[in-house]
Structure formats: C-alpha cells, structure tokens
Amino acid sequence: MKKMTIDADGLYYRELNQRIREAVASGTRDFELKNVRGQRYIAGALDGKLTFLIHGTPGQDLGSFMRGPSLRVEGNAQDGVGNTMDDGAIRINGMAGDVIGYAMRGGSVYVKGDVGYRVGIHMKAYKDKFPVIVAGGKAGDFLGEYMAGGAIILLGMFSDKPEAPIAGRTLGAGMHGGAVYIRGGIDARQLGPGLHAEPADETDMKLIKMHAQAFANEFTLDAATILSQPFVRVKPFSHRPYGNMYVPT
Amino acid sequence: MKAPQRYFDFEKDISGCGVFGVINRKKKLIPGSMPIAAMCTMHDRGNGLGGGFAAYGIYPHHAEKYAFHIMADDQAGLDAAETILKDHFKIHESQPIPTRKVLAVKNPPVVWRYFVTAGGFRRPRWREMSEEDYVVAVVMFINKHTGAFVFSSGKNMGAFKGVGFPEDIADFFRLDEYNAYIWTGHNRFPTNTPGWWGGAHPFTILDWSIVHNGEISSYGINMRYLCEHDYECTLMTDTEVVAYLLDMLVRKHGLTRREASWVFAPPFWDEIDRMSEAQKRAFTALRMVYGSALLNGPFAILVADSTSLMGLNDRIKLRPLVVAEAGDMVFMASEESSIREVRRDLDRVFAPKAGEPVIVEVEA
Numbered sequence: 001m002k003k004m005t006i007d008a009d010g011l012y013y014r015e016l017n018q019r020i021r022e023a024v025a026s027g028t029r030d031f032e033l034k035n036v037r038g039q040r041y042i043a044g045a046l047d048g049k050l051t052f053l054i055h056g057t058p059g060q061d062l063g064s065f066m067r068g069p070s071l072r073v074e075g076n077a078q079d080g081v082g083n084t085m086d087d088g089a090i091r092i093n094g095m096a097g098d099v100i101g102y103a104m105r106g107g108s109v110y111v112k113g114d115v116g117y118r119v120g121i122h123m124k125a126y127k128d129k130f131p132v133i134v135a136g137g138k139a140g141d142f143l144g145e146y147m148a149g150g151a152i153i154l155l156g157m158f159s160d161k162p163e164a165p166i167a168g169r170t171l172g173a174g175m176h177g178g179a180v181y182i183r184g185g186i187d188a189r190q191l192g193p194g195l196h197a198e199p200a201d202e203t204d205m206k207l208i209k210m211h212a213q214a215f216a217n218e219f220t221l222d223a224a225t226i227l228s229q230p231f232v233r234v235k236p237f238s239h240r241p242y243g244n245m246y247v248p249t
Numbered sequence: 250m251k252a253p254q255r256y257f258d259f260e261k262d263i264s265g266c267g268v269f270g271v272i273n274r275k276k277k278l279i280p281g282s283m284p285i286a287a288m289c290t291m292h293d294r295g296n297g298l299g300g301g302f303a304a305y306g307i308y309p310h311h312a313e314k315y316a317f318h319i320m321a322d323d324q325a326g327l328d329a330a331e332t333i334l335k336d337h338f339k340i341h342e343s344q345p346i347p348t349r350k351v352l353a354v355k356n357p358p359v360v361w362r363y364f365v366t367a368g369g370f371r372r373p374r375w376r377e378m379s380e381e382d383y384v385v386a387v388v389m390f391i392n393k394h395t396g397a398f399v400f401s402s403g404k405n406m407g408a409f410k411g412v413g414f415p416e417d418i419a420d421f422f423r424l425d426e427y428n429a430y431i432w433t434g435h436n437r438f439p440t441n442t443p444g445w446w447g448g449a450h451p452f453t454i455l456d457w458s459i460v461h462n463g464e465i466s467s468y469g470i471n472m473r474y475l476c477e478h479d480y481e482c483t484l485m486t487d488t489e490v491v492a493y494l495l496d497m498l499v500r501k502h503g504l505t506r507r508e509a510s511w512v513f514a515p516p517f518w519d520e521i522d523r524m525s526e527a528q529k530r531a532f533t534a535l536r537m538v539y540g541s542a543l544l545n546g547p548f549a550i551l552v553a554d555s556t557s558l559m560g561l562n563d564r565i566k567l568r569p570l571v572v573a574e575a576g577d578m579v580f581m582a583s584e585e586s587s588i589r590e591v592r593r594d595l596d597r598v599f600a601p602k603a604g605e606p607v608i609v610e611v612e613a
Contacts, residue, residue, distance in 0.1 A: 013293070037589050037590050038290045038291065038586030038587065058586075078569070078584055078585060078586065079569050095599075098566065098600075116566070116600050117565075140566060140600075140602070141603060160597070160599050161599070164602070169517075
C-alpha cells in the first residue's frame with residue numbers, strides 16, 4: 001500500500017493529474033494533496049479503490065466520471081463535484097458550489113455545509129447503482145431538477161445562511177425518479193410544479209438513518225441530533241409524470 | 250455545430266469567463282500583483298481572446314481630472330480622437346500609457362491617456378448638459394465617429410484591456426506597477442461576439458466599470474433602449490449595455506445600486522404576488538418602467554465605481570460567484586480558489602443568492 005504526498009502549490013492541473021495517473025498506474029493507492037487551489041478534474045475518471053485527502057480548494061469537476069475512489073476535502077469545493085461519477089465517495093468538510101452530482105449514477109457525495117444551485121440535477125439510478133447526496137447545510141434553487149433516480153438528503157443544519165429557506169425555488173422541477181428528503185419540512189411554494197412533500201416512510205427512514213450515521217461519523221457530529229427532526233419526502237407525482245408532455249397519448 | 254471529422258481527436262475548449270474583484274473598505278492600496286495572481290488561477294476560464302483590469306485610486310495626482318484611456322489601430326485614429334478631445338476639454342497632461350513589449354500580445358493598438366477637465370466651456374450642441382453628461386457625450390462621439398475607442402473615462406481610475414490572457418494584458422500594461430483600493434479583473438472566453446481589443450472587459454463609462462461572465466441575451470432590447478437615451482453601443486459586446494444602464498439608472502435617474510439590481514434581476518411575478526400591497530406596486534412599477542433594462546440571460550457581474558464594489562448574479566444563477574471577507578478586504582470571484590491564491594485566511598466565504606447583490610462600500 002504505497003502512499004504519495006503531492007504539494008500542488010503552483011502546479012498546473014494537467015501536470016498534477018498526470019502525476020496522479022502515473023502513480024496510480026505504478027501501484028500507488030493513497031494520495032495526500034496539499035495546497036490545492038483551483039486544479040480541475042482531480043481524481044477524474046479514476047477507477048478502483050483509491051483514497052485522496054485534499055487540503056485546500058479543489059477546482060471544477062472534482063471526481064468527475066470516477067468509479068470507486070474515496071475523496072475527502074479539508075476545505076470548500078467549487079462547482080461540478082462528482083459530475084457523472086459512477087461509484088466512490090466524496091466527502092467535503094466545508095461547503096460546495098453549483099451542480100454538485102450532475103448526472104451522477106452511483107456512489108455518494110457528502111457536503112458538510114451549504115451547497116449551491118442545481119445540485120443533483122439529472123441524477124439517475126439503475127439496478128444496484130443508487131447515487132446519494134447528503135448536504136448538511138442549505139441548498140439553492142433547482143435541487144434535484146430532472147432527477148431520475150437516487151436520493152438527495154438535505155439537512156439544513158450547518159448553514160452560513162440563517163435567514164434563508166432550507167432550499168431555493170423549484171425543487172425537483174421535472175423530476176421523474178428518485179427522491180429528495182428534507183429534514184424538518186419545506187414550504188410548498190419552494191417545490192417544482194405538481195410536487196408535494198409527504199412524511200418519509202419506514203423504508204425512507206432506513207436509508208436516511210444509514211446515511212445520517214455515516215455523515216455524523218465522517219464529520220464528527222451526533223447522528224441522534226440529525227435524526228431528532230422528522231423528514232419529508234418529495235417524489236415524482238406519478239410513474240411517468242412527463243409521458244404525455246411531447247407526444248400526448 | 251457539425252461534429253468535426255475524427256471527432257474522437259477533437260479537443261473541445263471548455264471554458265467560461267472568469268471574474269475577480271477586491272475592495273479595501275479603508276481605501277488602503279492593493280498592489281496589482283494581487284489581482285494578476287488571482288486571475289492566473291482562473292487562466293483556463295478564458296481562451297486568450299480577452300483580458301482586462303480596472304483599478305481605482307491609481308491617479309492621485311490627477312484625482313480631479315477625467316482620465317481618458319484611448320486606443321486606436323494607428324496614429325491617424327488617435328489623432329482624430331485627440332482633435333475631438335482638444336475641442337471639447339482642457340487637456341492638462343497627455344502621454345502614452347506605459348507598456349512593455351510582450352511576446353503573447355500581438356499587434357497591440359496605440360494606447361494613450363489624457364487628463365482633462367471640462368472647465369466652464371461647452372461645445373454649443375451640448376451646452377445644456379451637466380458635466381458628466383457632457384463627458385458621456387464626448388465618449389460616445391469619439392467611439393462612433395473615429396477609429397479610436399475610449400476605454401476608460403473616470404476620475405482617479407483606469408481600465409486596461411486587450412486581446413490576450415489577463416496575465417499577458419497585465420504584463421503589457423505594467424499593472425504590477427499600479428496600486429489601487431479597488432481592482433476588478435476579467436478573463437474572456439468570447440461566445441457570440443468577436444475577441445477584439447475594444448470588446449475585452451472591463452466596460453466603462455465615467456467612474457463605472459464592469460466585468461461580466463455570461464451573456465446578455467437581451468442585448469438588442471437594452472441597446473435600443475439606451476439609444477433612446479443617447480448612449481450608443483459601439484464595442485460589439487453585450488456587456489457594454491450594463492455599464493451604460495448603470496450610469497443611466499444610478500447617476501441620472503437616482504436609483505440606488507440595490508434598486509438598479511432589481512431592474513437587472515427583478516423578483517419573479519409569483520414573488521411579487523406574495524408581497525405587501527405597497528411593495529407590489531413598487532416592484533410592478535419598476536418592472537413596467539424599466540422592462541427594457543432587464544438583463545436576460547446568464548450573468549455574474551462585478552460592478553465598481555469610486556466608492557463601491559458590487560457583485561450580482563442573474564436570478565436563476567446560471568454563473569458562479571463567490572464572496573469572501575478578510576478584515577477590511579472583500580473579494581468576489583468566479584472561483585474561491587482564485588481568492589485563496591491571494592489570501593489564505595478568510596473570515597467568511599459564501600455564495601450570494603441569485604439576483605441578490607452584494608454591495609461593499611468604502612468607508613467615508
């Protein structure tokens with residue numbers, strides 16, 4: 001089990017990613033990246049059981065297309081975290097930007113704090129592939145827009161924005177699969193057209209409890225506090241909500 | 250776009266513009282090296298077809314004079330602009346803007362600066378105007394009728410811009426030699442309009458400067474609306490309208506910056522429906538009176554003038570913007586990493602809500 005530490009200070013993203021890929025090819029499994037500031041595509045498209053401990057602010061598309069690696073960021077992440085990721089775990093001990101988990105199809109992304117706009121847009125699930133995003137803070141507009149599968153769990157607890165509603169406008173607009181779970185509840189006008197929030201059932205709570213526990217372990221929090229409030233669920237309003245949209249039957 | 254032959258070899262240039270701004274509330278001067286380093290971190294947000302900076306507080310010895318930065322393809326263009334300036338202003342000092350020869354900056358235009366006052370005299374056709382309106386009119390006249398462009402016309406501030414990556418443009422204009430209490434920077438990835446010297450950001454008029462990531466889809470409406478108010482768009486880039494709209498809304502019509510941002514990114518009608526009667530009337534009026542000044546399309550803009558720095562997103566946040574505070578300094582940028590590059594210890598980092606401006610003013 002070889003370990004590699006890279007000081008990314010002033011290192012161009014292509015050089016950084018090339019060094020990582022070369023090291024992976026020669027058997028390195030664990031990486032610690034220091035002074036990361038803006039380098040894009042870190043761990044992008046990597047395959048297998050790798051771990052990355054990242055200090056700093058990684059750039060766009062962190063962990064995009066990856067299948068398996070575990071990433072932990074000590075700091076904030078920017079936009080496009082987990083873009084189309086297939087499997088693995090991304091843990092951000094801070095906040096994250098827009099379009100987190102875009103078209104994500106497996107694995108999980110935990111963000112301790114606030115997340116931006118369009119988080120979980122186009123997420124999808126298939127057979128054993130079931131992507132999950134947990135955001136400890138609040139979310140911007142269009143959370144889970146066009147969502148087709150998987151789960152988003154929004155806690156609203158570790159936020160920088162005390163005045164803001166837990167999620168922005170048009171949550172789940174156009175969703176036709178998967179579910180968004182919201183701790184405490186949500187104002188109906190924040191939801192996309194035709195959607196409503198209902199209490200999470202036992203099956204939902206099993207999933208929520210499992211991830212609340214893992215989330216608490218990851219960021220040294222108390223799972224019982226997270227679970228001390230009821231959760232509501234937002235799901236598509238029918239099996240094929242948009243089946244008649246373009247070609248009426 | 251048609252798929253290129255051998256599409257599997259095709260390297261797509263994936264970018265979006267990048268913006269950075271910093272203000273010191275106590276007006277302490279910040280060296281040019283800071284915005285340059287911040288923009289370098291966002292190098293890949295542009296493609297070398299436009300870079301630029303605006304700096305406030307750089308001409309303290311001429312603080313009461315309008316600093317005109319003018320560029321022209323050749324000496325004849327510059328001469329034409331200079332003749333107009335001499336005709337309309339008292340020129341106190343003029344000089345080439347100091348530049349370096351930079352390998353990456355090819356065929357630069359002639360760049361010159363003039364420190365002028367409007368004095369008591371006016372050309373007859375503009376006699377009725379206030380001093381600021383007069384300056385605006387002269388800028389429009391030069392831009393429209395000569396081969397030269399005024400790329401900055403404020404007091405104790407200046408814009409520097411051109412075709413190249415921002416770090417190249419900074420090198421060209423020797424920006425490492427300037428100190429300012431507000432800086433904005435821009436890295437351009439032109440989408441709908443040509444990448445040329447006049448079309449680089451910032452866009453300016455009087456003290457206003459603006460850098461923008463996104464595209465103003467309402468450009469046609471905004472441009473025609475401005476035309477009715479004697480602002481002529483000549484720089485072939487959508488962002489130009491924002492500079493003139495701000496000048497009109499804030500300086501001429503007396504709106505606050507907060508109100509101007511409600512014009513640019515108004516609340517949705519369903520939000521207006523939920524407001525109190527008085528607010529409903531006010532916001533409906535604002536949308537009706539200034540419907541043609543609404544900015545449609547994605548944007549993250551940084552607006553500066555001599556007293557403030559403002560960041561604003563379109564109301565559905567189609568472009569990134571992050572704000573950070575550290576003591577008397579406030580930073581605004583497309584990417585947090587660019588702020589961390591120049592300041593590691595930040596008191597607070599947050600992404601503003603879509604359509605809600607962050608306005609930071611210098612202390613009086």
